[in-house]
Amino acid sequence: MKKIVIFSLVVLTAFMFSCSEEWLDTKPKAANSINTFYSETGVNALLTGAYSMLDGHYNNDWGFNQWGGSVTNWVWGSVAADDAYKGSDPSDQQTINDIEQFNVSPSNEYCDSKWRFMYEGVSRCNEILKVTSAVTAEQVSADKKAWFEAQTKVLRAHYYFELTRVFGKVPYIDENTQAPETVKNDKFLFAEIEADLKAAIPSLKTRETDKARITSWAAKAYLAKVYLFQKKYAEAKPLLVDIITNGGFSLMPNYQDNYMIATQNNAESILEVQYAVNDGTDGSLNGGWGDALNFPSAGPSTCCGFFQASRNFANAFKVVEATGLPDFTNWNAPGQEVGGVEYKGAVDPRLDHSIGRPGIPFLDWGIQPINNSWVRDPSNGGPFLFKKSLYKASEKSKATQTGWATGVNANNFRFIRLAHVYLWAAECEVEAGNLDKAREYVNIIRNRAKASAVVTMPDGSPAAKYKVEPYSSFANADEARNAVRLEHRLEFGMEGGRFFDLVRWGIAAQTMQNYLNTEAPRRSYLSGRTFKAGVNEVWPIPQNQIDLSKVNGTSSLTQNTGY
Known part of the structure; x- marks a missing residue:
C-alpha cells in the first residue's frame, strides 16, 4: 500500500472530508451515503486515506502551508531547536523566521497548518471507526474488522500525539463526538492516546508483507515513545526490552543504510512512512x-535551499582524538568550529552522512563546492546542507519528473527504527540506576557507527579524521544521562525530534537560551532572542481555530499561556 492521495480513492464515490471551513465537522459531504464503504474494500480505501495523512500533506489547496504539517517535523523539531536554521534567504517563508526566533503569534500560518493536517488525520480515523461500528459480519469479518480498527487507532494516536507535542492541551474528538466545536482544550490527551495504542496491539500482526502497514511492534514502540514523553520510564522499559529481545529487528551494518532509497524498509525499520513519486500526481x-x-x-537539486544545519549541530560531532569519545568540554568553543574540508579535528563519522560540508563529497553528486555555490544564501544559512533525505545521482529515476520542487523523491522517512529503541531503553536504564546496562545499549549504537563505511574522497581516502569509540564506563547518572542524550542527537540529527526531546527532558529553556546566546554571533538574526520557560515549550493555538470554535459568541478553545 504505497502512499496514495485520498482523492484518488474516494472522489470516485463522491465522498470527501472537510475540516477547513467547518473546523472539526466529521460529517461526510457527499451525494452517496457512507454505507458505500460498508465492505472490506470500502473500509480499506478509507484506511488508506488515513494512512495518507502520515506525511502531513494531501493537496495544495492551502498554498505553501503544507511545510508546517510535514511528518519529519523539520520546522517544529529541528529549526525550532539547536539542530538547524531555516536556511534559504530571510524573505522566503518568513513565518518560519518567527518560529526559529521564538516570536510566534497565534496567527502564524504554520501553526494553523500543523493543526489542520493533524485533525484531518483524526477526522479520517473517526470516519473509519464509525463505519466499522456499523458493518455486519457478512460485510467485514470480525478478524478483519479488528485489524482495520487497530491500525486506525494507532494512526489516531499518532495524530493526537503530534498535536499534543506541538500545542499541549488540545480538544479530543472521537467517532462519538456530536458537536466538536463545543469541545474544550482543557486537558492533555495522554490517557486517550495510550488507550488507543493499548487497544490496538492485540489485533495487529507482528509482520506485514505490505510494509506501509502498522505492526504490533510499531504500536509497542509508539506506546513506549508516549510513555517516555511523560517520563514513565518503568512503563516504557518492558515494551522496549520486548522489542529488542523478541522483535526480530537488527541494526543495519552501515549507519547510512537508514537514509538510502535502496535500503529502505530494512531490518532496522519498525515504522516507516512510505513515499512514492511519478505516480500520476503533478509534482x-x-x-x-x-x-x-x-x-x-x-547542484543535486534546484529548490529551495531551506533547512540548513546549525554550526552548533556540526560542532556536536567533535570527538576527543585520543579517546574517540564526544568532546563534552570544548565542543562549541568560539574559534574552534567545525567547518568544511579545512577542519582537521576528529569528528564522529555520522556527521558527513547527515550534512553536506564544503569540500566533502555529497553522496555520489561529487564534492560540495567550497565556494558555496550549492547554497542559496550562505550569509543567512551558513555553508551546510541537509543530506539524509536526498537521493543519489544514480537514483535520478526515484526523483520526481514533474513539478517545480525537483528534490522530491521516493526516500521514505524512517519514523521509528531499532536505534531509537536501544537509546530509549538506555534512558530507562539510566533513570533506574542501571548505568552499565545503559552503557551497553549506547555502545551498541556507537559500535555500529564505528563499523560503518565512512565518506571518502575520490582517491578512496577518508574525507575527514573520523573516529568514534564506545564508552568504557559512566562515572555517575549525570554523566550517563548526558551521554545518552548526546547520542540521540548524533544518531537522529535533523530528523525532527530534537526540540521535543529537550522538552521531555526538561532542559529546553536552558539549552535553547544557551543556543540563542552562543549562536547569535554566527547568525545575527538570533541576537536578543529569548526562550521563555513555561511558554515556549508549546506553540500557540491557531487563532483561526479559536475563532471557528465559537458557540454563541464564546470560543470553546483557550489560548496557551504567554501567547
Whole structure:
C-alpha cells in the first residue's frame, strides 16, 4: 500500500472530508451515503486515506502551508531547536523566521497548518471507526474488522500525539463526538492516546508483507515513545526490552543504510512512512512533499535551499582524538568550529552522512563546492546542507519528473527504527540506576557507527579524521544521562525530534537560551532572542481555530499561556 492521495480513492464515490471551513465537522459531504464503504474494500480505501495523512500533506489547496504539517517535523523539531536554521534567504517563508526566533503569534500560518493536517488525520480515523461500528459480519469479518480498527487507532494516536507535542492541551474528538466545536482544550490527551495504542496491539500482526502497514511492534514502540514523553520510564522499559529481545529487528551494518532509497524498509525499520513519486500526481505529491523545500538550490537539486544545519549541530560531532569519545568540554568553543574540508579535528563519522560540508563529497553528486555555490544564501544559512533525505545521482529515476520542487523523491522517512529503541531503553536504564546496562545499549549504537563505511574522497581516502569509540564506563547518572542524550542527537540529527526531546527532558529553556546566546554571533538574526520557560515549550493555538470554535459568541478553545 504505497502512499496514495485520498482523492484518488474516494472522489470516485463522491465522498470527501472537510475540516477547513467547518473546523472539526466529521460529517461526510457527499451525494452517496457512507454505507458505500460498508465492505472490506470500502473500509480499506478509507484506511488508506488515513494512512495518507502520515506525511502531513494531501493537496495544495492551502498554498505553501503544507511545510508546517510535514511528518519529519523539520520546522517544529529541528529549526525550532539547536539542530538547524531555516536556511534559504530571510524573505522566503518568513513565518518560519518567527518560529526559529521564538516570536510566534497565534496567527502564524504554520501553526494553523500543523493543526489542520493533524485533525484531518483524526477526522479520517473517526470516519473509519464509525463505519466499522456499523458493518455486519457478512460485510467485514470480525478478524478483519479488528485489524482495520487497530491500525486506525494507532494512526489516531499518532495524530493526537503530534498535536499534543506541538500545542499541549488540545480538544479530543472521537467517532462519538456530536458537536466538536463545543469541545474544550482543557486537558492533555495522554490517557486517550495510550488507550488507543493499548487497544490496538492485540489485533495487529507482528509482520506485514505490505510494509506501509502498522505492526504490533510499531504500536509497542509508539506506546513506549508516549510513555517516555511523560517520563514513565518503568512503563516504557518492558515494551522496549520486548522489542529488542523478541522483535526480530537488527541494526543495519552501515549507519547510512537508514537514509538510502535502496535500503529502505530494512531490518532496522519498525515504522516507516512510505513515499512514492511519478505516480500520476503533478509534482509527485506523495514523495514527502512537506520537505520539498529542503534540498540544495543548485547542484543535486534546484529548490529551495531551506533547512540548513546549525554550526552548533556540526560542532556536536567533535570527538576527543585520543579517546574517540564526544568532546563534552570544548565542543562549541568560539574559534574552534567545525567547518568544511579545512577542519582537521576528529569528528564522529555520522556527521558527513547527515550534512553536506564544503569540500566533502555529497553522496555520489561529487564534492560540495567550497565556494558555496550549492547554497542559496550562505550569509543567512551558513555553508551546510541537509543530506539524509536526498537521493543519489544514480537514483535520478526515484526523483520526481514533474513539478517545480525537483528534490522530491521516493526516500521514505524512517519514523521509528531499532536505534531509537536501544537509546530509549538506555534512558530507562539510566533513570533506574542501571548505568552499565545503559552503557551497553549506547555502545551498541556507537559500535555500529564505528563499523560503518565512512565518506571518502575520490582517491578512496577518508574525507575527514573520523573516529568514534564506545564508552568504557559512566562515572555517575549525570554523566550517563548526558551521554545518552548526546547520542540521540548524533544518531537522529535533523530528523525532527530534537526540540521535543529537550522538552521531555526538561532542559529546553536552558539549552535553547544557551543556543540563542552562543549562536547569535554566527547568525545575527538570533541576537536578543529569548526562550521563555513555561511558554515556549508549546506553540500557540491557531487563532483561526479559536475563532471557528465559537458557540454563541464564546470560543470553546483557550489560548496557551504567554501567547
